[in-house]
Amino acid sequence: MPELPEVETIARGLDKRVTDDTIDSVWIGSRRQPLKSPATEIAATLEGKRIARVHRAGKHIVFDLEGAIGGRGKGGRATAGQTRQAASLQRQAQWIVHLGMTGRMVICEPAAETVKHTHLVAKLASGRELRFIDPRMFGKLSVHSTGFDPGGVEPLEVAEDQFLTLFRGRKTPIKSALLNQKLLRGVGNIYADESLFRAGIRPGRRAASLTREDLRRLYGSVREVLREAIALGGSSISDYVDADGEEGFFQLQHRVYGREGEPCLACRTLIKRVVLVGRSSHYCPKCQK
Numbered sequence: 001m002p003e004l005p006e007v008e009t010i011a012r013g014l015d016k017r018v019t020d021d022t023i024d025s026v027w028i029g030s031r032r033q034p035l036k037s038p039a040t041e042i043a044a045t046l047e048g049k050r051i052a053r054v055h056r057a058g059k060h061i062v063f064d065l066e067g068a069i070g071g072r073g074k075g076g077r078a079t080a081g082q083t084r085q086a087a088s089l090q091r092q093a094q095w096i097v098h099l100g101m102t103g104r105m106v107i108c109e110p111a112a113e114t115v116k117h118t119h120l121v122a123k124l125a126s127g128r129e130l131r132f133i134d135p136r137m138f139g140k141l142s143v144h145s146t147g148f149d150p151g152g153v154e155p156l157e158v159a160e161d162q163f164l165t166l167f168r169g170r171k172t173p174i175k176s177a178l179l180n181q182k183l184l185r186g187v188g189n190i191y192a193d194e195s196l197f198r199a200g201i202r203p204g205r206r207a208a209s210l211t212r213e214d215l216r217r218l219y220g221s222v223r224e225v226l227r228e229a230i231a232l233g234g235s236s237i238s239d240y241v242d243a244d245g246e247e248g249f250f251q252l253q254h255r256v257y258g259r260e261g262e263p264c265l266a267c268r269t270l271i272k273r274v275v276l277v278g279r280s281s282h283y284c285p286k287c288q289k
Helices: 004-018 039-046 080-087 160-167 174-179 189-199 212-231
Strands: 023-028 049-057 060-067 093-098 104-108 118-124 129-133 140-144 272-276 279-283
Touching: 004 049, 004 060, 004 104, 004 212, 023 039, 023 049, 039 093, 039 140, 160 174, 160 212, 174 189, 174 279, 189 212, 189 279
Parallel strands: none
Antiparallel strands: 023 118, 049 060, 060 093, 093 140, 104 129, 118 129, 272 279
8 A cells, every 4th residue: 555655755746747737527447345435425516627746645645626616427417426525515626536455546648548447537627637547546535625634643754752642552563563653654554664764663562662862762763764665766676666667765764564575774683573453564573673
C-alpha cells in the first residue's frame, strides 16, 4: 500500500499537471467497492469544478475544488436527484482519493485505451482525462465539503514534544503504535521498519519501555526517512508509480525492509523478520535493542 512518501509524490505530480484545469464531465463505473460516497454525489460535486490544488493528507490525495456546481447527467442535463444533491453542495469542495493497495491516478489522452479496472474517468477542459484505476478495489473515492481530516498528526509537522506524548506509556509494540493512523498518519510498514532501524529500536519493544532519548531518536529518524523517501520519489515495491508513470528509488536505500536473511549493512548480522499484529517487521538483532 502506498505510504506517505508515495502519496506525497503522486499528489505533487498531479498538482503540477492538473491544477487550474476544470472537470467537464465524469464517468463512474458500476462497481460500488471503490466508492465511499454515492456515484451521483461524486459526479455532482466534480462536474464543472476547477481544480484549485492537489495535496496530501495522511495517505489520501486531496483535490481542492472551486467553481460552479456540477451535476450534469446525460446530454448535459441534471437529473432531479442530482440537482437536489448538487444544491446542497458548497461551491468549494474536496475530492478524496485513497489508493489502497493497487490504485493509480493516470493522466492521459482520450484516445488512450481504457484498461480493465478503470473505475472513474474525469474529462478535463484541457482535453485530457484523469482516470482512477484499481485492480484490487481497496482504494476509495469520496467527496467532502472543505476541511477533510483523516485523523492523526502529520509526522513532518508534529513537534518533538507532541511526538513524545503520542507514544509515551503505550502498552502496544512501538511498531504497531507507529502504524496507528489515529496517532501518526501516513507511516506504514516500510517506513516504520526503516525508522526503527535508524533509531536502534526493535519493532517488538513496548512503547512504554522506551526512554525519552529513545523517542527523541525515533522522532528524528521518522522525519529523516520520510524526507529522504520523498526526495527519491518513494519506494516502488509492487504496483507503485508516480503521476508520470515513473517508479521511485527509495527501495534502493532500504536497510532492513524486505532484506530478511541478508547481512545488515552496518554490522553484517543477518536481518530477521517477525510478525507483529499480522504485519511483517524487519530488524537487525544486533543494531536494534
